[in-house]
Amino acid sequence: MTEALAEAVNRLHNIKSAQDRLGVGRSTIFALLRSGELRSVQVRSRRLIPEQAIVDFINRLDQQAV
Numbered sequence: 001m002t003e004a005l006a007e008a009v010n011r012l013h014n015i016k017s018a019q020d021r022l023g024v025g026r027s028t029i030f031a032l033l034r035s036g037e038l039r040s041v042q043v044r045s046r047r048l049i050p051e052q053a054i055v056d057f058i059n060r061l062d063q064q065a066v
Contacts, residue, residue: 012041012048021054032057 013021018029018038029049032038037060039053 011051012043013051013054014046014048018049018054022057 015026015029019026022029024032029038033040033047033049038049038057040047040049042048
């Protein structure tokens with residue numbers, strides 16, 4: 001695996017990792033994905049969430065709180 005590919009993979013979260021990162025449950029993650037509030041990519045049968053999508057989601061929540 002090339003260094004660039006390894007770095008890109010490290011920036012992708014599986015559902016459990018995204019749950020831990022956001023402090024929410026599995027059903028909340030899927031609801032956010034369904035509504036489009038949280039972006040994801042599909043790699044074969046796996047649904048993965050880019051780190052930047054999590055950061056963007058947190059930033060939107062922060063903006064709404066102001």
